[in-house]
Every structure is written in structure tokens, then in C-alpha cells.
Amino acid sequence: MKKKDLVALVLAFVVLVVLLLLPTPESLPIVGHRVLAILAFAVILWVTEAVKYPVSSVMIIGLLAVFVGLSPTIEDPSTIYGTKEALGMAVSGFSSTAVVLVGGALFLAAAMEHTGLHQRLALFIMSKVGIKANRLVIGTILVSFVLALFVPSATARAGTIIPILLGMVAAFGLGKTSRLAALLVITAVQSISIWNVGIKTAAAQNMVALGFMQSEFGVDVAWGEWFLYAAPWSILMSILLYIIMTRLIKPEETKLTGGNSIQAQLNELGNIKAEEIRLIIISLSLLILWSTEGVIHPFDSTTLMVIAVAIMLTPKVGIFNWGEVQNKIPWGTLIVFATGISLGKVLLDTEAATWLSSNTFEALGVTSLSLLGMIAVLAAFNIFIHLGFASATSLASTLIPIVIALVIGMEPTSFNGPGLVLIMQFVICFGFLLPVNAPQNMLAYGTGTFTTKDFLKSGVPITIVGYILILVFSATYWQWVGLL
Structure with a gap:
């Protein structure tokens, strides 16, 4: 294992432990607190690629089984989930x-x-x-x-x-x-x-x-x-x-x-x-x-x-x-994919995604914006955090549950909530800016035909144009066809 990968792996575990030791906010269930700590661990491994994605998936499943299993349930804090039920939650994505x-x-x-x-x-x-x-x-x-x-x-x-x-x-x-x-x-x-x-x-x-x-x-x-x-x-x-x-x-x-x-x-x-x-x-x-x-x-x-x-x-x-x-x-792709779905579902089921949504997007006043303003802010945030992700699947597993929690928290809405979620998924597919933003980019970069500067030089205008088109379509076409 390379030194930088070892450092990233150690950092992921340190962040996990530190977050677990922090006091649980009043508005967040204990199980949600622990799932957010596991999410932070997962994001560090996904962004740094300290271990292969299938390896990180097995780690995530194990952590969910243990820490969710030992957590009090949301319905009855006097009982715990138990590792058997928690493991079922951790692998629920495999049945999707x-x-x-x-x-x-x-x-x-x-x-x-x-x-x-x-x-x-x-x-x-x-x-x-x-x-x-x-x-x-x-x-x-x-x-x-x-x-x-x-x-x-x-x-x-x-x-x-x-x-x-x-x-x-x-x-x-x-x-x-x-x-x-x-x-x-x-x-x-x-x-x-x-x-x-x-x-x-x-x-x-x-x-x-x-x-x-x-x-x-x-x-x-x-x-x-x-x-x-x-x-x-x-x-x-x-x-x-x-x-x-x-x-x-x-x-x-x-x-x-x-x-x-x-x-x-x-x-x-x-x-x-x-x-x-x-x-x-x-x-x-x-x-x-x-x-x-x-x-x-x-x-x-x-x-x-x-x-x-x-x-x-x-x-x-x-x-x-x-x-x-x-x-x-x-x-291994199937394992990663199913684990991402499992983690997202656990984030939603334990109210961790709802808490994260209310303390990020809602705290920033996103819910008070017009529909177009909301899409503009969410899409810009989406593009920004994609800079740190090499896998769009991992990004979707992290971001989409938070957007869903945001939409559910706003119900009833004057627009189609699932449509807003789908538009954010469109933006997750961008990956235009850097070679590390998508596996196909890295494959192309490995040919030596262009530099990172060349790719960024093309990626900036493509991203800007794509972002503008997202807003234009949100204001027109997607409303006409019933997506919003």
C-alpha cells in the first residue's frame, strides 16, 4: 500500500472515531449520528481511493452492521436494532x-x-x-x-x-x-x-x-x-x-x-x-x-x-x-453499487439525511428560494463537490439521499419533487472539469494525448454551458413536459 493511501485510510478511521465521540445533537437520533460518522468515513475513502471501491464497500457494510446494530431504535430508544437487523439494512441495496x-x-x-x-x-x-x-x-x-x-x-x-x-x-x-x-x-x-x-x-x-x-x-x-x-x-x-x-x-x-x-x-x-x-x-x-x-x-x-x-x-x-x-x-462494481444504495437508504431511514439536509441546504436558505433559484444553488453545489469525487456512483449515493430529504421536508410543494431529484442526478453525470472526475476521463488521460490543463480548458466552458442549459430547461422544457 502506498504511503498516501495508508495516511488516507488512517485519516478515515480517525474522523470516524472523532465524530462518534462528539455529542449527539438534540435534533438527531443516536443512530443517525453514527450513520453520519460512517458516511464521513466512506466519503474520505471514496475521494482518496485509499482502498479499492469493493474493499471500502465491505468496510462500510461491516461498520453499519456494528454501529447501527448497537444503536437504540428511533421508535423505542430502550431497545437496540441488533446486528442481525442492522446487517439486513446494510445489505438492503443488494435486493434493489x-x-x-x-x-x-x-x-x-x-x-x-x-x-x-x-x-x-x-x-x-x-x-x-x-x-x-x-x-x-x-x-x-x-x-x-x-x-x-x-x-x-x-x-x-x-x-x-x-x-x-x-x-x-x-x-x-x-x-x-x-x-x-x-x-x-x-x-x-x-x-x-x-x-x-x-x-x-x-x-x-x-x-x-x-x-x-x-x-x-x-x-x-x-x-x-x-x-x-x-x-x-x-x-x-x-x-x-x-x-x-x-x-x-x-x-x-x-x-x-x-x-x-x-x-x-x-x-x-x-x-x-x-x-x-x-x-x-x-x-x-x-x-x-x-x-x-x-x-x-x-x-x-x-x-x-x-x-x-x-x-x-x-x-x-x-x-x-x-x-x-x-x-x-x-x-466488484455490483458490490459497490449495491452498497451505495444501502448506505443511502440507511441515511434516509435513520433521519441522518434529513438532519444533514436541514443543517446544510435549509440553513443556507435554499428552501426559501424560487424553484429556479433552488435548482441553481443545488446544481452549483453539486458541480463543486464533484471535484472531489472520482466516482459518480459514490457521489449519487452521498448527495441524492440529502436532496430527497430536502424535498420530503418541503412537502407539500408547488413543483414535482422527484423531478427536482432527477435533475440533480443529471448534474451528477457532468464530470467535465478534471480527469479524476470520472473513470472514462482517467482512461483517456492515461493515453498521454492531453494534459490536465487541456482537459480543464475544455471542461470549464462545457460545464458553464451545461449549467446554463440545466437552468434554461428547468425554466421551460422540463415544466412543459411535466418533469417539474
């Missing part, structure tokens, strides 16, 4: 349908990797857009959008498109440190973040928010509903991304040679295989059924995903067998 949807999404991503279909899609699109620099930027954005429909992992999408872009740059006779490489790679990851907002199944952190909303409000957002709400924002942001990037980073040449390399890479893949055709049928069927959920059929997104996974694993008609796929699934 949102976790099942993410698990299915990981299988779909593995199927794309197994067949190479995601690479064929990306190369096909890039082969059609032309080899002028501005057309390559358009192609990069289009690939990010199309892959977001079929590859429900931002990191996997980045892992697909970035090698293709670097291969093109090399074929044009330019190096990794060329301005063209920086232009295309930064555009790719910024576009991936933009479409994390636009498509419900594009990112795991979206499922975190939906899991909380389902638990606390009893509402679900269908795939088509999410697309109706968020896709117009992402479309406008994609156009603005093109304008910003093509003016911000000027490539070495406006007309490039060597475009045949794209077709050559496509030819290397050979003719489309039977398993790719089957995966196309499965993926398109999912997309059609997701987008018509609640309109022409009663099946929810998660059930459809489970059926798709079952078909992909069925001999003869499927894509792979269990032995081929089990090592391709990042099981």
Missing part, C-alpha cells in the same frame, strides 16, 4: 431492482466485448463521416451516442472508441501528442459524459438515483420517459460540444490523409458473425421495448434486461456460455 438492471447491463457490455460488435459499430460510423478534422469530431460524438444506446458502461464505451481514434491519428501520420489526438480523445470522453445524462441505462449512477426515488417516492422513470426528459438536453449539449471543441483545439491540418485505415480496420473484422447478428437483434429489441415501456406493453426495464441476459446465456440461440462470461463481469 436497480442492482439487477446494472448487473444485466454488465452482461450486455460483456456481450459487446465478446463479439466485437461495439468496435464494428464505431468503425462503421467513423468510416462514413469523412476525414476532415471537423467531420471526425462529429463522428466521435455520433459514436458516443450510438454506443450509449447499446453499451451501458461509460468506461467500456471509452475503452472502445479511444483505441480506434488513436489508430486513426497514427494512420494520418500524427503522434499521440498531436492536437488532433487531443481534440478527438477529449471530445470522446466529454461526449460520453453528456450522453450519461441523456440515456437512462448509459451509466450506473443513474440507477442509484432511481433506486432511491423508487424507495422513497414509490415512482419509477421508464426508459422512454428519461429519454424524453434528458435527450433534448444532451442533443443541444452535443452541438455545443462540437462548437466549443473545434474552436478550442485546432488540429495540425484541416484536411487529412490516410482515411483508408478506418476501412482497413473494419475489413480486418471480417464479415459479420452469426453471434453479432443475434446480439444486434437482442439489443435492438431491448431498445424498442425500453422506449415503449408503459405505452404498448407493461414490462419494466429491469425485467426486460433479465430476459435479455437469459437469452444471451441460452445455448445455440445465445451469445456466450457462463464459463466465457463470468470472468468478464466486474462483480
